[in-house]
Amino acid sequence: MSDISRRRVIRTGIAATAGVSGVAAAARLADLAGLIPPDSGGILGPGETLTYAAQRLIVDQSPAREFSRDKISKSPYPNGKPPADEIFVRHQANGFADWKLSVDGMVARPSSFSIAELKRFPVSSQITHLACEEGWSYIAEWIGVPLAHVLEAAGLQAGAKYVVYASLPIQRRRWDSVDMAEALHPQTLITYGMNGEALPVEHGGPLRLRVPRHLGYKSIKFITSITVTDSLKGFGKGRGSSAADGAYSWYAGI
Ligand SMILES: Nc1nc2c(c(=O)[nH]1)N[C@H]1C(S)=C(S)[C@@H](COP(=O)(O)O)O[C@H]1N2
Ligand SMILES: [Mo]
Numbered sequence: 001m002s003d004i005s006r007r008r009v010i011r012t013g014i015a016a017t018a019g020v021s022g023v024a025a026a027a028r029l030a031d032l033a034g035l036i037p038p039d040s041g042g043i044l045g046p047g048e049t050l051t052y053a054a055q056r057l058i059v060d061q062s063p064a065r066e067f068s069r070d071k072i073s074k075s076p077y078p079n080g081k082p083p084a085d086e087i088f089v090r091h092q093a094n095g096f097a098d099w100k101l102s103v104d105g106m107v108a109r110p111s112s113f114s115i116a117e118l119k120r121f122p123v124s125s126q127i128t129h130l131a132c133e134e135g136w137s138y139i140a141e142w143i144g145v146p147l148a149h150v151l152e153a154a155g156l157q158a159g160a161k162y163v164v165y166a167s168l169p170i171q172r173r174r175w176d177s178v179d180m181a182e183a184l185h186p187q188t189l190i191t192y193g194m195n196g197e198a199l200p201v202e203h204g205g206p207l208r209l210r211v212p213r214h215l216g217y218k219s220i221k222f223i224t225s226i227t228v229t230d231s232l233k234g235f236g237k238g239r240g241s242s243a244a245d246g247a248y249s250w251y252a253g254i
Contacts, residue, residue: 038162038177038232039239039250064187064212064254067127072195073138076130078202083170083222088201096206101150101190105164105228108155115192115206121145121153126187128212130219131254140203142210143193148184151228161230162240165209167222176218176241177232177250178211187212190223215252217243 083089091099096115104110124146131137147163163183166175182188189210192199199205204221211218218241232240240250 037240037249037251039241039244061181061185063185064126064128067129067139069127069141071139072127072141076138076140076195076203077132077136078200079132079216082201083168085170088168088170088222091206092201099206099224101207101224101226103150103154103226103228106157106160106230107151107228108157109153111154113150118145118150118190118192118207121149124186124189125193126189126210126212128187128210130212130216132216133248133252137216141193141195142189142191142212143196143199144189144191144210146186147188147190147209147226148186150190150226151183154228156228159230160228162228162232164227164229164232164235165220165223166225166227167220168224170222172242174220174242175235176209176220176243177235178214178218182211182213185213213253215254217248218252 082092099115100112101114101118102110102112122145123143125141125143127139127141129137129139151163160180162177162179164175164177167173178188187210191204191208191210192206194200194203194205199208204219204223207223208219208221209223229235232238236242237245239245241248243252244250
């Protein structure tokens with residue numbers, strides 16, 4: 001689709017919502033474009049759907065803003081204490097040498113990577129803003145490997161639609177997912193470093209998925225698994241994330 005026809009699709013969609021019957025039309029449009037988010041309840045969530053569709057069609061692969069080094073926050077806010085669970089403390093005492101990230105689902109070669117192995121991939125870094133939905137935020141440098149490289153290494157299969165990622169079941173097992181546009185976006189990183197150091201446990205060390213185009217809650221800490229899928233139905237309540245199974249929105253684009 002050309003940019004102009006994309007915009008026309010969106011304008012038509014937004015104009016359509018002005019009328020009562022237009023709500024269904026706009027939702028149908030988004031659905032045709034594969035743009036119904038998994039937690040929208042279909043046409044019951046036309047506001048959500050249009051935000052998501054508009055983002056996807058208009059800004060699509062536009063990057064999250066990157067900052068200069070002098071903008072890095074002096075004391076980034078850690079949301080929560082480092083996990084005290086026995087399993088985590090043991091990993092930590094061991095320098096995370098046995099921490100593994102599994103990659104499975106719709107990939108040709110299900111794989112498992114140690115931190116050392118992930119560090120052998122091309123390194124990417126970014127200075128971006130992490131914003132919590134509760135109102136606070138900070139800017140940090142994130143260092144890691146683009147998720148796209150790891151998916152490529154595992155052999156991403158055709159028809160893949162989402163990438164689900166989950167934390168170690170500590171405190172509470174958190175999981176989330178992104179669509180393929182987000183998964184393959186060059187700023188979506190599996191991070192093991194922050195501000196020139198190893199990623200501190202307070203901020204999700206040893207491994208965290210950083211999704212800088214979304215609110216902080218999609219940047220899941222302590223990740224141990226990545227699963228490629230064409231449907232989110234089999235995960236939790238089918239809404240795409242532990243946050244969406246609760247009261248949050250699956251789509252948290254900013
Ligand atoms: N595993 C895990 N990941 C998580 C969370 C969490 O509690 N556990 N909190 C999320 C929320 S709500 C936010 S805002 C950010 C906070 O990141 P920070 O601790 O680096 O500030 O992490 C997100 N990732
Ligand atoms: Mo948050």
